[in-house]
Amino acid sequence: MTQERIWTAALVVIGDEILSGRTQDRNVAQIATWLNVQGIRLAEVRVVSDRTEAIVEAVNTLRARNDYLFTTGGIGPTHDDITVDAIAEALGVGVVHHPEAMVVLEAYYATRGGLTEARARMARVPDGATLIENRVSGAPGIHVENIFIMAGVPHITAGMLDRLTGTLEGGRPVVSGTIGCWVAESEVADMLRSAEKAHEGVSIGSYPFFREGRTGANFVVRSPDAALVDRCLADLTTALEAEGRVVIAGGI
Template identity: 50%
Template sequence: MAEGDAQNEVTAGFLVIGDEILSGRTKDKNIGFLADYLTAIGIDLCEVRIVPDIRERIVEAVNELRARYTYIFTSGGIGPTHDDITADSIAAAFGVSIDVDPRARAILEAHYPPGQLTPARLRMARIPDGADLIENPVSKAPGFRIGNVHVMAGVPSIMQAMVDSIAPTLKTGAKMLSRTVDADLPESRLAERLAEIQQAFPETLIGSYPRTTDGRFTTQVVIRCRNEDSLERATSTVEEAVRQALA
């Protein structure tokens, strides 16, 4: 995996495409997976959008997100049916043509028995001009990468295998580190002090999350930072604030 500059933040947006997600017929499993995966390799997933199978909406979202983030990942809509319009929409977003790609066709011809590469299945070989293929070790129909946009299948097992395929090509930043402090008191008792600590350590992200433990309101404080020294100092300050609040 390419090692990124620890001083530079590498960002990503995720575009989930499909009417079936918005209607609730299909429960998305890819957002959580991608968030965990990217965090682990030092890429910040900054935004997730879910859009229907409408060309104009896909084009709009792709163009907005690819201008904002280092990488864009999409899932869904590159299958063999008439409503799988993602590839055409991505081509429109980049202003390029789309047709059956000889590389993709060869992959499908090798995968299907003679005579079984139907016109519907051949739709999965339609790739925007200038795009590189993304390997699909599960069902073989490739995804593709054009510019900073990575287009992958919606089926979780296939999408996750495709992410493994592209991971070595991604530049990464410094990994986000985190510490957790559990406080046996309600969030309101800590809110003012946590705001002060956040201001004192602007390079950190401090979040507080109320919980209920044995009928009592408690708080979990999560401190995140790319710099370990700053993280440890901020964590110690939070721990001291909790001790003082409990005294």
């Protein structure tokens, strides 16, 4: 069998508010979940501060070794919004006011006090970029080379992802199945290792918890091959039940 091509993406989360602990990031989980549906694996994430050098380094490293690169944050109208300039610098291109974006913003702000210079900053894009429609708040996302520049506000990014759905080439989505068991993961560590080895191409994650005064764990089996996931889950269930344990399909 030829090796199946795996499509990967990376994400750069740009923002001092995440690094200061002020804001709880929601974009990693949101983008990871969306990417998986597109058949693309989120391979790595970096959270960097609002400094040009930090953004340039992360963007240039990650765009080179992944099929796609997403960024979130730093595309608003204020002085701390430097993402577009930093990415243009990373690509070695200039920054231009995108004519379509100017039209979109003029329409959006027509009833909101007009398109000021600060607001027109949100029409700036790295030269050669196209726009990703934002139906929530006017200022568009940006697509340039293999980079997708998204908003920091999660529900705006959700809308931009929606616009991109089905437009990025990917492979088979990773399918996952979960079983749960009231068992300490340390008691079944060998069993999990054997199950992973016996089903080449799956990865098994073990996620312990302590709930209602009892120790339990969920076991998540992942692979692009749905039939393989099912077989692995069935074998794991059999092995757990052979030890007298109650297995809960779908997880606890």
